[in-house]
Amino acid sequence: MKPPRAARPPRILYLSFYFPPSRASGVYRARATANHLVAKGWDVTVCASPLSFLHDVIGSVDEELARxxxxxxxxxxxxxxxxxxxxxxxxxxxxxxxxxxxxxxxxQFGQRRVFPEHYWSWGRAAVARGLRLHTKQRFDVVLATGNPFASFAAAWLFNRLTGVPYVVDYRDSWTLDLFKDELAFPEGHLAFGWEKRVLRRASGAVFVNEALRKWHADRYPEAADRMLVVPNGWDADLTPPAGELGVDKEINSRPLRFGYLGTLTNSQPVEELAASWARARMHPELADAELNIHGHLGFFQTGRRELMQRLGLGLGADGAVVPLEEDGDIGIRYRGPVSKTEVASVYEQNDVLVFLAGGGRYVTSGKIFEYMAAGRPIVSVHAPGIAAKDVLDGYPLWFNADSLDVEAVANSMVEAGKAARDLTPEQRAAASDYAQAYTRDKLLEALDQRLWAIAGRERVAVDGSEPAR
Incomplete structure (x- = not known):
């Protein structure tokens, strides 16, 4: 007697415009989600941006991340x-x-009357591509992540044409301006109609923090019972925890190194960072300290010079980044882009990590989870009341002025510097241990289980492990 045929794995169509080798901030959540789902037994197909857009328009990629x-x-x-x-x-x-x-x-007519986003043509093309694949082998569920939010509209359209259920993942907000805490569009704008349409038919909507979930639940109460919070996290395969790495025994015989890692943008309080750092360096503890900026300056090729000027930096005759004025050098150094696969070494090179973030109560920032996993003192430079506070509140090495006042932030920097010099292996291990609850795999488990239920499939064990209950 022949053994019964094994059931085919559930198929998911993942609409994620920003996917490796993109270096957009949301790409890490997308990469982790796709990797997590395939490891849990899903057959995953991703619709992503054309490579020509990443190379020719954005102007940079991370090939190491793609691998x-x-x-x-x-x-x-x-x-x-x-x-x-x-x-x-x-x-x-x-x-x-x-x-x-x-x-x-x-x-312009298409933007005003059809769909208010420059990526809508990609959304249509993704639906067409998905339909061709669907006719060969049926998809069980669609997951769309935004931005861009053409992916949400594409999931809605695919559902209307095929009946396949879909879930939308708000790693960003569509109609709420996170940095101004106000509506992103005037009332009556086409985007609100599309968002309501999308959420009405969605089998689930995922948000990165509770504040965002509640805002959307209040605005769209008919979809509130299908909303779920799945925070960002840190990637254990790319940023190993630092709990067992100990401390630098030479730290008291060299200048302190503060570090920021991430994409610097105009929405962040860059001037406040530079001013606070200049004030902090007046303290003997930080007199010769350096602030290293690791990452990209903006998401696009344009705007790089403006961001450097906001930091008090400029380009020298040889193209190198230098202080605008020699006598105004306050120790800020731009170190350039860093591949995601090399971030662990950057965290090890810096004694204090600077958490620079724009926006207010709805902003968490995915970078903060990596910072905590590094087990270093973290100093905050952001407005009070930011959503990231909910995550950082229990972190034992957090230094927060709860203000953008230059003097207050400078004092936090000095205190963080002192903590770095006095850091013990036990303190660092405790800080790193706190971050263990925030690995992406742990946080994505709730989404994985929800998708199995929506797909109408019983979750199976993978690689001999017991299925989660």
């Missing part, structure tokens, strides 16, 4: 109309080259 994507994951790259980004007249379509004003008006 950390599980090879079992199928990655599709639907086309994107790059109308708004295309500046080379030689690459214009024949229609746009001959009738540029009409082409512009038609494009």
């Amino acid at each position: 950390t994507v599980d090879p079992r994951i199928r990655v599709e790259r639907p086309a994107l109309n790059q109308f708004v980004w295309e500046k080379d007249l030689r690459k214009y379509s024949r229609f746009r080259a001959r009738l540029p004003l009409l082409a512009h008006k038609l494009y």
Whole structure:
């Protein structure tokens, strides 16, 4: 008698525009989600951005990060109309080259009346690609992550055409401006209609913190019972915990090193950081200390010079980043981009980690979880009441002025510097242990279980392990 055929794994279509080798901030949640799902027994297909957009428009990629994507994951790259980004007249379509004003008006009409986002053409293409794959082998569920929110609309449309249930993952907010704590669009804007339409049919909506979930639950109460919080976390495969690494015994015989790691943007209090650092260096403890900025300056190629100026930096004749004024050097050093696969070494090179964040009560920032896993003193430079406070409150090496007052932040920097010099292996291990509850795999477990239920499948054991209950 033949043994029964094993049931096929559930299939998921993951609509994630920013996916490796993209270096956008949300790419780490997307990478971890796809890797987690395939490890839990899912057959995962990702629809991501075209590589030409990452290379030619954004202008940078992280190929090392791309190599950390599980090879079992199928990655599709639907086309994107790059109308708004295309500046080379030689690459214009024949229609746009001959009738540029009409082409512009038609494009704007689509933004005002069809879908209010430049990525909508990618969303349509993702639906078309998904339908072709669906006819060959049915998808059980769709997961869409935003931004861009064309992925949400694509999930909705795919559901209307096929009946396949979908879940939307708000790693960002669509209609709420996180940095101003106000609506991102005027009431009556097309985006609100689309968001309501998407949430009405969604089988689930995921948010990165409780404040965002509650805001959306209050605005869309009919979908509140399908909302779930899945915080960001840190990637244990890329940032090993530092609990057993001990401390630098030479720290008291050298200048202190403060470090910021991440993408620097105009939404962050960069001037306050520079001013507070200058004030902190007036204290003998930090007189010769350095503040190292690791990462990209902005998400796009434009705007880099402005961010450097806000830090008090400029470009020298040889292209190197230098202080704007020699006598104004306050020890800020721009160290350049860092591959995600190298962040652990950056954390080890710095004694204090600087948590610089924009926005207010709805902002958590994925970077803070990595900071905690590093087991270093963390000094906050952000507005009071930020959502990240809910995570950091129990971290034993957190130094928070709860203000952007220059004097208050400078004092926190000095205290964090003293703590770094006095840090014991036991203190560092305790700090790192606190972060263990925030690994992405642990936090994504709730989403995985919800997706199995929505797909109407009984969760199976993978690699001989017991299925989660």
